[in-house]
Amino acid sequence: MKILLLGKNGQVGWELQRALAPLGELIALDRHDGADLADNAGLVATVRTHAPQVIVNAAAYTAVDKAENEPALAEQINAAAPALLADIARDSGALLVHYSSDYVFDGSGDQPRSEDAPTAPLSVYGRSKLAGEQAIRASACNHLILRTSWVYAARGGNFAKTMLRLAAEREQLKVIADQIGAPTGADLLADLSAHMIRATLARPELGGVYHAVAAGETSWHAYARHVIEFARARDQVLAIPSSDYPTPARRPLNSRLSTAKLRSAFDLNLPHWQLGVERMLAEILQIAP
Numbered sequence: 176m177k178i179l180l181l182g183k184n185g186q187v188g189w190e191l192q193r194a195l196a197p198l199g200e201l202i203a204l205d206r207h208d209g210a211d212l213a214d215n216a217g218l219v220a221t222v223r224t225h226a227p228q229v230i231v232n233a234a235a236y237t238a239v240d241k242a243e244n245e246p247a248l249a250e251q252i253n254a255a256a257p258a259l260l261a262d263i264a265r266d267s268g269a270l271l272v273h274y275s276s277d278y279v280f281d282g283s284g285d286q287p288r289s290e291d292a293p294t295a296p297l298s299v300y301g302r303s304k305l306a307g308e309q310a311i312r313a314s315a316c317n318h319l320i321l322r323t324s325w326v327y328a329a330r331g332g333n334f335a336k337t338m339l340r341l342a343a344e345r346e347q348l349k350v351i352a353d354q355i356g357a358p359t360g361a362d363l364l365a366d367l368s369a370h371m372i373r374a375t376l377a378r379p380e381l382g383g384v385y386h387a388v389a390a391g392e393t394s395w396h397a398y399a400r401h402v403i404e405f406a407r408a409r410d411q412v413l414a415i416p417s418s419d420y421p422t423p424a425r426r427p428l429n430s431r432l433s434t435a436k437l438r439s440a441f442d443l444n445l446p447h448w449q450l451g452v453e454r455m456l457a458e459i460l461q462i463a464p
Contacts, residue, residue: 176376177202179227181210181260182234186328187274190365191233198369202227210234212256213248222263229372230264231272232257235304239278240423242300253303258310265316270375270382272368277324277356277388279305282427285355287392289433290322290384298424308384317379319371321364321387324430325398327451328361329458334395335402336459342403352396352414356430357388360451367443374441381440386432389448401449405456 176199182188183203192203202225204210209221212234222230236242236252257273264271278301279294296302311318327333341348367387375381393401396414417426434445 176200176229177225177227178229178231178372179222179225180204180231180233181212182232185233185235186326186331186333186361187364188233189330190328190361191231191368194362194365194369195231195372198373199228206234212236212252215256215259218256219259219263222260226267227269229270229272229376230260231368231372232260233274235274236300239298239300239426242303243298243423246299246303249299249303250306253300254306254310257307258314261311261314261316261318264318265314269317270372270379271311271316271318272372273307273311273318273320274364275308275320275322275384276301276304277322277427277430277432279308279322280427280429282354282429284429285431286429287431287433288386288429290386290436297427300424301427312384317375317382319368319375319382320384321368321371322384322432323359323364323387324356324432325358325388326361326364327358327455329455330361333455334358334398335452335456338399338402339406339460342406348399350396350399350414351417352394353416354426354428354430355392355394357390357392357432358398358448358452359388360455363389363446363451367437370443371437371441385437385440386434387437388432388434388445389451390434390445391447391449392431393448398452401452402456405453406460
């Protein structure tokens with residue numbers, strides 16, 4: 176089996192290189208290798224040249240605030256390019272794996288959302304991710320769409336590293352406390368993807384949209400406190416509302432995603448978000464967990 180991975184150097188893409196390798200021949204590319212989602216013709220040529228049985232799209236436009244001023248580019252990378260991949264997958268019989276976001280919802284309420292809950296994105300980024308989902312589903316290709324939230328990895332920049340740096344520089348931090356979700360490790364997403372790909376190739380009826388996040392929930396404020404306490408810092412972290420930290424793009428207050436469908440369909444247990452965060456912290460701080 177040949178697997179084509181797009182976006183190999185992103186947080187999720189980097190972990191996917193490890194998780195997907197045992198499944199078959201893995202071809203991992205980034206935009207410098209002909210897998211530029213902003214170049215439709217080049218992207219189509221690259222995918223057709225490799226003729227994979229599985230296409231894993233880990234590339235995306237993820238600059239949420241910047242997207243407010245670059246809607247066309249966000250739409251191209253997050254919607255138009257996935258639509259092309261979906262058409263190729265449909266015509267070739269390949270399985271397309273794509274990653275989406277809690278930003279397809281408006282974040283209202285305080286309950287976890289299921290996969291069939293009404294969508295109502297608040298931002299350009301959220302609308303572009305939803306458009307990508309809709310294009311894939313409309314193509315009728317065999318697909319897995321994994322909606323996730325608050326993704327982190329030890330590799331590259333992330334919220335935890337930022338909090339640790341700021342805690343060392345400042346006497347007091349102010350962190351938003353009214354946005355609730357589940358920090359989700361790129362390594363967990365990669366391992367879930369590998370398991371789901373294997374199962375869906377054997378049982379195509381498993382294809383569809385799934386919410387893939389770590390278990391539990393927290394706020395950015397509680398997340399920051401956990402990070403700093405784990406690192407044995409003693410800086411004060413104050414909780415603030417989203418209104419005290421205005422950004423160009425609106426964020427969902429409620430990023431809770433129900434994983435009941437994923438856990439039932441694939442017989443999986445999802446670890447609590449704190450376990451993954453502590454593992455990541457142990458790695459970046461080079462201490463024993």
